[in-house]
Amino acid sequence: MQLQIENLSKTYPNGVQALNDVSLTIQQGMFGLLGPNGAGKSSLMRTIATLQEPDSGTIQLGDINVLTQKDEVRKTLGYLPQEFGVYPKVDAETLLDHLAVLKGITNRSERKETVKALLQKTNLYDARKKNLGGYSGGMKQRFGIAQALLANPKLIIVDEPTAGLDPAERNRFLNLLSEIGENTIVILSTHIVDDVKELCSDMAIINLGRVLYQGSPSKALEAIKSRIWEKRVPKPELEALRNTHTVISEKLVGGVPVVHILSDGYPGADFEPVEGDLEDVYFSYIFGEKVEA
Structure with missing residues (x-):
């Protein structure tokens, strides 16, 4: 499966052109989207995640038309936005169980096993009864990945996931992303170059709504040798x-x-x-x- 984005453009009512004729082909694995703040990364992620409409262009995920088959996309999408809020007085296990119901996992025993497995995968099982308001920044980000992995998504989008994390939490989070990226499309949108260098076999650089480069990090390095x-x-x-x-x-x-x-x-x-x-x-x-x- 691949994600094909062609000629995508978006201008907001205030006149800011967030996306300017963006075209990208993204294969299975870890894909890094690099750019400074305000480059258009979040606008692109929100459009792929069906949270906003572009002015023009197309997005195809396998045989799914992302812009016209939004419900089909949402069934197979895991999304961790840049600003990820949690209910501070709810424990992780309860909230993840509730989100699993919303994702369509209605069988109680299946849901219980899924929640347990994801909390273990994200190293949160021992803190599953702790209210989310008491979680560190890194723990909240790992909970965000746990909810993004519900229902075995084929496409996962993570937007600026390591911003604000201490070095130890960042390493745990990147290791988790690397493991996930073996079997699905994972788009890592960030302005932190090291995140892409350590994880991604393919990448793009975007600025002012335009794609400036797409290719492997090794090819990009060869060009400046x-x-x-x-x-x-x-x-x-x-x-x-x-x-x-x-x-x-x-x-x-x-x-x-x-x-x-x-x-x-x-x-x-x-x-x-x-x-x-x-x-x-x-x-x-x-x-x-x-x-x-």
């Missing part, structure tokens, strides 16, 4: 450098800016070559010139 250069730059010289070079990133190290630039040849001025990583790919598309991959 020997093209990333680094230099420590005194702050007073930084603005002049931006005017003469394609600066794709800058960070302070010991109070001094360290910049990465994109250049096909030696840019001079004491720059040193460095091995580019997926973060450099990301910044090359978002802040630099388009990379031919």
